[in-house]
Amino acid sequence: MSGYPPEFRESIKIIEETREERLKITPPRVPLEEKEELLRKFHPDYKKEAKRQIKIGAGKGEYAPHEVANLLEAHSFLYMNALSNGVEIDLEDPDFDVDVLIIGGGGGGATAALWALYNGIPADRILLATKLRFGDANTKMAQGGIQAADREYDSPIIHFLDVMRGGHYTNDPDLVRILVTSAPFIIKWLEELGVMFDKEPDGTMIEVSGGGTSRLRMHSAGDYTGLEIMRTLMDEVLNREIRVLEFSPAVELLTDDEGNIAGAVLMNLETEQYLVVRAKSTVLTTGGFGRLHIQGFQTTNHYGATMDGVVLAYRVGAEIRDLDSVQYHPTGAAWPLQIAGQLVTEKVRSLGAQLVNTAGEAFVYPLEPRDIVAAAIIRECEERKKGVITPVGTCGVWLDSPMIEIIRGEGTIERYLPAMLRQFRRFGIDIRKEPILVYPTLHYQNGGIKINTNAQVLGNGGRPIGNLFAAGEVTGGVHGKNRLMGNSLLEITVFGRIAGINAAKNARNTNVGKLSLKHVYRWEEMLKEAGIETNVVAPMILPDYKGDIKFR
Amino acid sequence: MPGTVETIKDTKLVEGKAVEGVLGAGKKLVTIYVMGKWYQVPAGLTITKALEYLGYRLVRGVGCRAGFCGACTTLWVKKNDYKLYSGLACQTMVEDGMYLVQIPFVPAEKRIYNIEELEPNGSVVLALYPEVTRCIGCNACTKVCPQEIQVMDTIQEIIRGNIAKAARMAFDCISCGSCSLRCPAEIKHFYVFQLVRRLYGKYIAPKAKHLEKRVKEIEERKYDGALDRLIRAGPDKWRELAEKAQKDEEVET
Numbered sequence: 185m186s187g188y189p190p191e192f193r194e195s196i197k198i199i200e201e202t203r204e205e206r207l208k209i210t211p212p213r214v215p216l217e218e219k220e221e222l223l224r225k226f227h228p229d230y231k232k233e234a235k236r237q238i239k240i241g242a243g244k245g246e247y248a249p250h251e252v253a254n255l256l257e258a259h260s261f262l263y264m265n266a267l268s269n270g271v272e273i274d275l276e277d278p279d280f281d282v283d284v285l286i287i288g289g290g291g292g293g294a295t296a297a298l299w300a301l302y303n304g305i306p307a308d309r310i311l312l313a314t315k316l317r318f319g320d321a322n323t324k325m326a327q328g329g330i331q332a333a334d335r336e337y338d339s340p341i342i343h344f345l346d347v348m349r350g351g352h353y354t355n356d357p358d359l360v361r362i363l364v365t366s367a368p369f370i371i372k373w374l375e376e377l378g379v380m381f382d383k384e385p386d387g388t389m390i391e392v393s394g395g396g397t398s399r400l401r402m403h404s405a406g407d408y409t410g411l412e413i414m415r416t417l418m419d420e421v422l423n424r425e426i427r428v429l430e431f432s433p434a435v436e437l438l439t440d441d442e443g444n445i446a447g448a449v450l451m452n453l454e455t456e457q458y459l460v461v462r463a464k465s466t467v468l469t470t471g472g473f474g475r476l477h478i479q480g481f482q483t484t485n486h487y488g489a490t491m492d493g494v495v496l497a498y499r500v501g502a503e504i505r506d507l508d509s510v511q512y513h514p515t516g517a518a519w520p521l522q523i524a525g526q527l528v529t530e531k532v533r534s535l536g537a538q539l540v541n542t543a544g545e546a547f548v549y550p551l552e553p554r555d556i557v558a559a560a561i562i563r564e565c566e567e568r569k570k571g572v573i574t575p576v577g578t579c580g581v582w583l584d585s586p587m588i589e590i591i592r593g594e595g596t597i598e599r600y601l602p603a604m605l606r607q608f609r610r611f612g613i614d615i616r617k618e619p620i621l622v623y624p625t626l627h628y629q630n631g632g633i634k635i636n637t638n639a640q641v642l643g644n645g646g647r648p649i650g651n652l653f654a655a656g657e658v659t660g661g662v663h664g665k666n667r668l669m670g671n672s673l674l675e676i677t678v679f680g681r682i683a684g685i686n687a688a689k690n691a692r693n694t695n696v697g698k699l700s701l702k703h704v705y706r707w708e709e710m711l712k713e714a715g716i717e718t719n720v721v722a723p724m725i726l727p728d729y730k731g732d733i734k735f736r
Numbered sequence: 737m738p739g740t741v742e743t744i745k746d747t748k749l750v751e752g753k754a755v756e757g758v759l760g761a762g763k764k765l766v767t768i769y770v771m772g773k774w775y776q777v778p779a780g781l782t783i784t785k786a787l788e789y790l791g792y793r794l795v796r797g798v799g800c801r802a803g804f805c806g807a808c809t810t811l812w813v814k815k816n817d818y819k820l821y822s823g824l825a826c827q828t829m830v831e832d833g834m835y836l837v838q839i840p841f842v843p844a845e846k847r848i849y850n851i852e853e854l855e856p857n858g859s860v861v862l863a864l865y866p867e868v869t870r871c872i873g874c875n876a877c878t879k880v881c882p883q884e885i886q887v888m889d890t891i892q893e894i895i896r897g898n899i900a901k902a903a904r905m906a907f908d909c910i911s912c913g914s915c916s917l918r919c920p921a922e923i924k925h926f927y928v929f930q931l932v933r934r935l936y937g938k939y940i941a942p943k944a945k946h947l948e949k950r951v952k953e954i955e956e957r958k959y960d961g962a963l964d965r966l967i968r969a970g971p972d973k974w975r976e977l978a979e980k981a982q983k984d985e986e987v988e989t
């Protein structure tokens with residue numbers, strides 16, 4: 185039984201009939217002089233009307249998508265739901281008093297917790313608070329791999345150049361330097377923790393290519409690389425008996441009387457009670473913003489990817505960068521609708537599948553950079569009208585996965601893409617025999633909070649905000665305006681570690697004064713002064729899909 | 737706009753009447769019972785989406801929404817069918833006559849250990865999780881695993897001490913807990929499998945020697961001078977060298 189509706193049959197037939205001919209050709213690369221125009225006309229990031237200047241805060245005047253600006257210009261969740269209603273938050277008697285508070289239980293947070301512990305903070309003086317279950321995070325969903333230049337044919341210098349090129353040279357070179365020089369150490373650390381990397385019988389890592397990387401540098405653990413890293417880190421955090429508080433998102437940071445960060449207010453998602461955490465160091469590892477559905481796009485991200493960390497840091501004066509650039513993954517599932525927007529990993533293209541339109545033409549070289557491939561797919565749908573229109577009016581193009589089995593032999597898909605194969609099979613589609621319908625999907629928050637090489641969050645004039653650290657997708661700078669695959673699992677472990685180490689150091693030299701929420705009242709005044717009238721309340725915490733049958 | 741989030745067209749819920757344009761899978765409503773309560777939802781929705789459609793704001797029982805995290809374990813029975821089914825809410829479509837409940841949490845205790853002090857053999861695993869030996873070979877676990885893991889066979893390999901084999905067999909586990917809910921021996925498979933995988937990754941898989949070598953080079957500051965110069969040189973130089981690297985050429989700094 186095919187999971188595709190009968191309407192698709194004709195165009196699948198064309199794909200099948202043209203396959204043999206297409207196997208002989210390499211689809212055209214986009215000529216350099218056409219790239220700019222292709223992006224300008226079809227890449228969602230280049231749509232002027234989709235962005236506006238932020239009206240308030242340290243990033244005032246910078247451009248951001250409306251969905252991002254709406255949250256940065258929003259009312260405080262705590263103010264609207266508690267402070268302005270006379271609900272008392274008792275700052276005198278905190279529910280938790282710790283040395284290090286880590287907000288966000290993904291890969292970045294788990295790494296920071298472990299390295300705070302390794303650096304002398306006792307387990308019961310660390311608190312890791314997270315929104316959903318520990319590990320319900322984008323980290324778990326990473327399929328492709330993690331980069332590190334650890335072979336003779338490669339070097340940290342070449343890795344540096346690739347990262348910079350990927351980011352169009354807008355990256356912070358000092359952060360990139362740390363990323364690439366820490367990479368082998370981090371992989372070794374993960375290996376010692378017991379992560380099952382794909383290896384040759386003699387222990388040599390199996391390393392493959394990734395879009396935009398000039399050397400084979402992608403380490404993986406099947407197509408569950410992120411899951412394997414995340415669950416190993418979680419197991420270690422639990423073994424070390426670090427305290428983990430689940431279903432307790434941070435809704436606002438706390439300051440002390442000198443304006444340094446002094447912990448956070450959390451909310452128990454089930455009882456809706458507020459919890460006050462006093463902390464000497466606070467680390468933000470809240471991940472990205474896929475669930476904002478920027479420009480209405482579907483997303484690959486987990487349910488809790490709502491940009492909370494950026495919102496919280498912004499209210500205490502953090503600077504931001506590159507939030508105007510959004511990474512759309514070119515190949516999100518366009519069918520079945522039940523998994524619309526979910527990732528169809530780049531590996532499918534690396535293994536040989538072409539992107540094909542309804543005329544049976546392989547219209548773009550499949551391993552062009554992500555923004556180019558995404559724009560090319562949108563062009564097929566919008567301008568050339570050679571996309572497949574689904575029964576609900578959405579559009580997609582074919583990713584010809586059966587080619588993989590022809591080129592690399594039967595069984596390749598089962599061996600290298602078991603997660604992918606299973607996901608489609610659940611809906612009656614066998615990707616070994618039938619192509620996959622794809623359309624770009626919202627994938628990654630390139631920018632975020634500004635940090636320095638110590639993972640300190642930077643405020644006014646680039647000065648660190650006292651006691652506040654951040655790492656991972658919530659931050660900006662490492663990837664500039666465009667991240668390459670495999671560098672974010674690396675980023676979260678490299679900078680999670682640095683944040684943990686420095687949070688530990690900082691905690692030893694810090695005494696927290698009287699807790700305060702003054703900055704929240706101040707924020708509400710600033711909104712008034714800026715003349716901002718809005719119904720939006722942030723952090724968003726979870727997207728609201730109640731009553732809707734949008735497929736997301 | 738093509739490709740963006742779309743609402744199902746015409747979703748007026750009239751009992752028994754077809755709804756237009758609802759997915760390719762079936763253009764009608766189905767009746768489901770959420771914790772015993774009667775509802776009608778468009779056919780083709782996943783259980784997760786059906787619950788949201790009905791007005792539930794999910795907090796438990798949801799995570800990645802993509803089959804990777806195991807947060808959404810759900811149990812159901814069907815009309816005129818004695819079987820108790822289970823699956824991932826985010827990956828399973830509603831069916832007519834489904835009586836379902838989401839499992840907010842699978843109670844299980846993870847044993848605490850210091851991985852540095854363990855040896856990679858079966859008795860270490862059995863010492864931490866002695867209940868593993870109680871397996872009666874009923875295969876209930878394998879039947880419910882949404883990841884198609886041979887759960888029972890994996891448990892048997894562990895009992896036989898084949899850690900390496902078990903680790904590979906259990907690699908795709910997403911800790912949904914479905915197996916443990918059904919296991920008469922009360923084994924908490926996902927924790928056992930986690931231990932087994934770590935023992936394999938840490939002790940049995942051969943170490944990557946090239947990794948150690950590179951770490952040492954970096955510790956000895958082999959690349960520091962070149963990186964200092966490179967960063968000082970600025971974007972034009974980066975661009976020039978990066979393009980060279982793309983062409984697989986040697987990069988000199």
Ligand SMILES: Cc1cc2nc3c(=O)[nH]c(=O)nc-3n(C[C@H](O)[C@H](O)[C@H](O)COP(=O)(O)OP(=O)(O)OC[C@H]3O[C@@H](n4cnc5c(N)ncnc54)[C@H](O)[C@@H]3O)c2cc1C
Binds near residue numbers: 322484
């Ligand atoms: C489908 C997919 C595939 C990917 N593939 C790859 C790949 O192959 N290689 C690669 O390098 N990268 C990949 N990435 C990117 C990478 O996985 C992420 O960028 C990275 O894991 C982010 O880690 P993090 O720790 O910063 O955030 P996350 O892992 O998302 O963790 C953030 C955590 O913080 C929690 N949180 C959020 N808000 C709050 C709050 N207010 N209070 C408390 N907790 C909060 C969240 O619930 C979550 O648990 C992929 C991403 C996706 C979505």
Ligand code: SF4
Binds near residue numbers: 880883911914916
């Ligand atoms: S082995 Fe058990 S916990 Fe793991 S995925 Fe299968 S059913 Fe779920």
Ligand code: SF4
Binds near residue numbers: 887915922
């Ligand atoms: S359900 Fe339990 S007892 Fe039955 S085969 Fe599986 S592990 Fe053994």
Ligand code: FES
Binds near residue numbers: 798802808
């Ligand atoms: S929500 Fe993660 S597996 Fe269903």
